Amino acid sequence: MAPNDLGNHYRTHADEPTYLSKLVTRDPGLPRPKPTESYWQQIPHALANTQSPNLPTDRDFAIIGSGITGLAVAKTLLERHPSATVTVLEARTLCSGATGRNGGQMAANAGEQYMNLAETHGAETAGKIVDFTFRNLEKMQELIEEYDAVELSEMQRLQKLRVFLTQGKFDDFKKSIARLERDHPDKKGLYTILDADTVVEKYGIHGSSGGALLPAGTVWPYRLVTKVFAALLERYPNRLTIETHTPVNTIEHLSPSASPTASTYAYTLHTSRGPLRAGTVVHCTNGYSGHLLPDLRGLIHPFKGTMTVQDAHNAVSNQGSTISWGFHYPPTYNPETKRLGYGLFYLAQSAKTGYFYFGGENAPLEYSVSGDDSFVAEESVAHLENALPRFFGKDDRSWRLVSSWSGIMGYSADGLPLVGRLPSSLTGREGEGEWIAAGFNGYGMANSLMSGEALGLMILGEDVSSWLPIAYGLGEERLRETLTVPGAINALKSKL
Ligand SMILES: Cc1cc2nc3c(=O)[nH]c(=O)nc-3n(C[C@H](O)[C@H](O)[C@H](O)COP(=O)(O)OP(=O)(O)OC[C@H]3O[C@@H](n4cnc5c(N)ncnc54)[C@H](O)[C@@H]3O)c2cc1C
Numbered sequence: 001m002a003p004n005d006l007g008n009h010y011r012t013h014a015d016e017p018t019y020l021s022k023l024v025t026r027d028p029g030l031p032r033p034k035p036t037e038s039y040w041q042q043i044p045h046a047l048a049n050t051q052s053p054n055l056p057t058d059r060d061f062a063i064i065g066s067g068i069t070g071l072a073v074a075k076t077l078l079e080r081h082p083s084a085t086v087t088v089l090e091a092r093t094l095c096s097g098a099t100g101r102n103g104g105q106m107a108a109n110a111g112e113q114y115m116n117l118a119e120t121h122g123a124e125t126a127g128k129i130v131d132f133t134f135r136n137l138e139k140m141q142e143l144i145e146e147y148d149a150v151e152l153s154e155m156q157r158l159q160k161l162r163v164f165l166t167q168g169k170f171d172d173f174k175k176s177i178a179r180l181e182r183d184h185p186d187k188k189g190l191y192t193i194l195d196a197d198t199v200v201e202k203y204g205i206h207g208s209s210g211g212a213l214l215p216a217g218t219v220w221p222y223r224l225v226t227k228v229f230a231a232l233l234e235r236y237p238n239r240l241t242i243e244t245h246t247p248v249n250t251i252e253h254l255s256p257s258a259s260p261t262a263s264t265y266a267y268t269l270h271t272s273r274g275p276l277r278a279g280t281v282v283h284c285t286n287g288y289s290g291h292l293l294p295d296l297r298g299l300i301h302p303f304k305g306t307m308t309v310q311d312a313h314n315a316v317s318n319q320g321s322t323i324s325w326g327f328h329y330p331p332t333y334n335p336e337t338k339r340l341g342y343g344l345f346y347l348a349q350s351a352k353t354g355y356f357y358f359g360g361e362n363a364p365l366e367y368s369v370s371g372d373d374s375f376v377a378e379e380s381v382a383h384l385e386n387a388l389p390r391f392f393g394k395d396d397r398s399w400r401l402v403s404s405w406s407g408i409m410g411y412s413a414d415g416l417p418l419v420g421r422l423p424s425s426l427t428g429r430e431g432e433g434e435w436i437a438a439g440f441n442g443y444g445m446a447n448s449l450m451s452g453e454a455l456g457l458m459i460l461g462e463d464v465s466s467w468l469p470i471a472y473g474l475g476e477e478r479l480r481e482t483l484t485v486p487g488a489i490n491a492l493k494s495k496l
Contacts, residue, residue: 016496017489024488025298028288028371028408030247031091035373036405038101038222039309039357041093045226047233048093051243055273058265059087059241061459062276064248064292065284066090067099068444069437071225071232072452073282073459078236080460086240087278088229089271091247095225098286098444101373101407103307103346103359105324106140106217107160108133108446111191112328113415115176120414120482121471123183128469129416130180130187133446134215135467140449141217144224147231153224156351158322160216163199163208163391165329170210173328177212190214203323204316206393218324218348221445246271251281251292253429266431280459283422283436284452286410286444288371293436295426298485300418300439302371303411306380307359309402316392320351327360327391331495338365339379340495345387355402358388369492373406412439413487419451420458420474435459436474 041048061077063070066088074086090096110117110130117126144155164170174193181188192213194203199211232240250270256263265277283289287302325347332341345360361368363377381404389396412418422434437455440447454468471478 016493020489020492021298021485023366023369024301024492025485027294027297028290028302030249030291031097031288031408032372032374033092035092035096035101036376037403038307038405038407039403040104040220040222041096041100045094045222045230047226047230047242049244050094051245052241055243055246055271055276056087056241057277058261059276059278060084061086061280061282062267062269062278063088063282063284064269065097065286066094066229066242066244067097067284067286068221068225068448069286069452070282070284071228072449073284073437073456074240075228075232076453076456077459078232078240080456084239087276088240088242089246089248089269089276090242090244092245094229094242094244095222098407098409099225099448100222101307101405102221102305102444104218104220104348104357105160105326105346106137106219106445107214107324107326108137108216109443110134111180111214112162112173112176114180115172118179118183125469125471127184127187129471130184132450132467132469133443134190136446136450137215137217140219140445143228143449144219147224147228149224149227152227153220154218154350154352156218156321158217158324159213160324160326161199161203161205161211161213162326162328163205163211165208165327167209169328169330173212204393205325205391207390216324218320219445243271243273246273248292251429251434253431255430266433280433280435282455282459283434283438286438286440287408289410289436289438291371293422293426293428295428298413298488299483300410300412301369301488303409303442304361304368304370304373304377304406305359305409305442306361306363306376306384306404306406307357308381308384308404310356310358310385310388311400311402312354312356312389313399314354315394315396315399318349318351318354320349320354324348325391333496335496339363340365340368341383342368343495345384347388347391356388358384360384360387371408373408376404376406409442410439411441411488411491413484413491414478414482415441415491417441417447417451417472418474418483419455419468419472423474425479426474
């Protein structure tokens with residue numbers, strides 16, 4: 001069971017805004033030293049515990065976080081700069097955050113978000129976000145092929161079947177897709193709408209009001225990311241070091257006059273293994289971002305996801321090479337228990353073993369809005385065990401739970417990633433050398449790779465504005481209007 005560090009004072013319904021504010025702005029903490037064991041990481045990569053005998057001292061770039069975003073930034077800086085030195089700092093084992101604990105779905109959500117995006121940002125920016133996320137998925141698949149990791153990562157190109165469990169959810173989705181197709185006729189055909197009869201008769205899924213197919217994929221992200229890190233270490237042995245088990249505790253900025261080298265290495269990262277000086281600091285810490293950046297707390301907050309692996313004993317045919325699934329329902333909330341059903345289940349199947357990878361949240365809010373992946377919410381696991389057979393029209397509770405674990409996502413106040421240079425108002429430090437790519441709202445496989453690439457290029461002074469959605473940036477207007485603590489509270493409130 002999880003500790004309750006909010007105190008009973010905040011547990012009454014009347015205190016909801018205070019309670020929610022306290023939830024979203026609390027320190028996510030450092031990644032917990034003993035996380036739950038993710039099925040994807042059961043066989044650790046040879047580099048899982050890699051580190052230099054001594055922490056290097058002076059580096060051009062220090063990247064904090066070794067998930068897919070940290071990888072994308074490191075790869076871009078190394079490939080695009082002829083001589084830059086790069087160190088990746090990781091609190092735990094290599095790729096032990098969300099990337100190593102997720103649902104393995106390569107799928108975009110921009111279609112169902114389109115209506116909101118268009119209303120908030122206009123049709124052009126909303127269309128760019130659709131393009132960016134679908135292009136990011138293609139780039140994931142290209143990366144897997146380039147690094148000869150198709151078999152290793154069990155990558156599948158397939159269709160995702162989005163299933164809507166209520167008529168209201170289905171209607172909202174159809175309206176969003178109709179607006180997408182009206183604003184951007186070139187997107188016609190991206191989504192195929194299905195009625196409820198087709199969903200059950202052709203796809204064997206029960207209890208829906210309708211569904212939709214879209215191009216997608218599945219992957220074993222831990223195997224991909226660790227393999228590419230290993231290749232980078234081999235290619236750039238004198239320019240890249242990876243320091244696992246090296247949490248960064250604090251960051252200090254020195255003014256150029258402080259010492260002769262301060263103008264080159266203006267930042268000191270204080271780690272568990274001593275200090276490291278760097279010219280540029282890149283935050284790829286996603287749900288944990290607020291720990292090193294207190295002024296970002298609430299603008300990004302951690303959100304804990306629960307995953308299971310379940311064995312259906314061949315009761316359902318193996319569709320792992322053709323279909324993955326998402327199940328959408330209106331969020332449910334019990335004010336007495338503060339238990340939130342988040343509104344989404346995600347499901348993929350291993351084409352090799354037939355095992356189902358099934359995730360979703362149904363747990364007390366304070367367990368979900370949390371950076372603690374050292375325990376799994378029992379409520380969520382029970383919910384996932386009960387729900388899965390029913391989607392396939394079975395009432396069989398004997399499907400074996402092979403594995404369950406949790407992981408920490410980064411949710412942003414306005415639902416969009418943050419990619420860019422951090423202003424002093426968010427770092428609390430002087431200096432212009434801190435950058436961030438984070439806040440992927442549970443859709444990292446559709447955003448992180450290109451966000452990391454874009455960030456790397458921006459750091460090197462390149463213009464990425466033709467393809468990075470402007471709404472992902474850290475402009476003053478966003479920080480004033482939408483990326484705010486009240487925004488985060490409202491987003492959570494809309495689920496209650
Ligand atoms: C249960 C679950 C299911 C998900 N399912 C999907 C899915 O099916 N499809 C999808 O697209 N997305 C999914 N996601 C989201 C996706 O995994 C993330 O958006 C993505 O992996 C984010 O990558 P990242 O590199 O930014 O962050 P992470 O992979 O979390 O990497 C951040 C790293 O930073 C390290 N770190 C943090 N603070 C410090 C510090 N102070 N010092 C040193 N190191 C530090 C962490 O240990 C971590 O390894 C899921 C996430 C979870 C948790």
